[in-house]
Amino acid sequence: MTADDPERIEPRTLKGFRDYLPGQMIPRERIIDTARRVYRSYGFAPIDTPALEHLDVLTGKGGGETEKQLYKFQDAGGRWVGMRFDLTVPLARFAAQHLAELGTPFKRYHIATVWRGENVQRGRYREFMQADFDTIGTLSTAADVETALVIHDLFLALGFSEFTIRVNNRQVLTGLLQRLDLAGKAVEILRAIDKLGKMGPEKVQAEIVEVAGATADQAARVLSMVSLKGENGEVLRQLDGLVEGSETGQQGVSRLRDLLAAAIAAGVPKERIRLDVSIARGLDYYTGTIYETFLTALPGIGSVCSGGRYDNLAALFTSQQLPGVGASLGLDRLLAAMEELSMLPKSATPADVFIPFFDATRLHDYLRLAASLRQAGLGVELYPDPKKLGQQLSYADRRGFRFAVIVGGDEFAGGTCQLKDLADRSTATVSIAESVRPLVEEIRRRKSA
């Protein structure tokens, strides 16, 4: 093939779809591992579902926005199929289909790729990964609390200390709207409220009047509630007054009060979990607690972990009432955030130890050494060509290896090796005559130091 070969195909990826190089994939896998570990530590069990579903499963009763973003096509057999655009709808189908054998309460996590044909932006792609966890089959506030605790543990485990889980409860707003006779326009009003951070109160109020047909006075009252600021306890007290006379509203406030108290009792610092009456979440199926997680250093990127409680997950598929609560970690958005915050290590190798192929006649010895280090649990890469040592070390340095174990003629003769710490350029002579154990211990010691 030549450069002007007309048959040559340009290598490229679809808009919004990306390749992941080792430098990106290593931290990505680390986030996945962390999420998995935290979810499992609470007893959430892994599941998976197909990427493709029957189209009607995904579209359900039809919803404007998601339907527009849905990737759909006819398969070879003429069936209409769609690619999942979130993990909640597949969970609903899954629950309706298998819950009889699983029983409730059922806690699952699901880390998988989803697809949305929407316009791309920083941290927003057409193919991205979500890491969901949900507890279904219970109405208990305990599950709501646990959801917040999982989010909290997760972000700590990921290396964040500056973040805020904002919580709210749909029932509070619903209660207020009932009192204002605006209950029928809840969806439009919620959507307007969701824009509060971006547009400011005046425009939101105008939108409520315009889109929901509310009077200026009604809109002002919605705004006054949604604009409540201050300590969690203070806001709760004010909400008590605002929802007075609405059973739903009172229940919402009461659940928020319980949730916050329990989360703080469980060790979440109060600055990391805040009642924020303005968060509403676009999705209409949330009926109770709502969660959004913001990074203090990067509020502009939006929520990196969102979720909430729903009354009836699988109404579309079964008459069985399935309440639940859960949240979704936006892995790719989070990764974009971490990259921007320089939280990603630059290493492009998953291994700790580099062994230069130094003495061209000793391949077998190098292979043996590498094997015994691996057996001790270390990741080891042996360079494939006996090039000059400087070049090999330069390669190791670029890749981000931490250690080089150098063994040449002198070392073979003396039964030793040189352990070189690429980070601080120091070297130490370690005996490997009897066993590699001293070497392994030295590496471990330096790693944890």
Next chain:
RNA sequence: GUGGCUGUAGCUCAGUUGGUUAGAGCGCCAGACUGUGGCUCUGGAUGUCGAGGGUUCGAGUCCCUUCAGCCACCCCA
């Protein structure tokens, strides 16, 4: 889907009113240094100027289309 900005070497960019063989820095490869990587010096390779079409004697430079990226709307992870 709508609107704005951008697209030149692996990366960041320069490229004069359209004018012959398209440049820099960084990176990469090699050597100086036949057993030790971040410095220095020397040499070297690399471009369908995002793609396609048009205007022109002549286009990286102008026009149209298209693709991709960034930003806003929208929505959301």
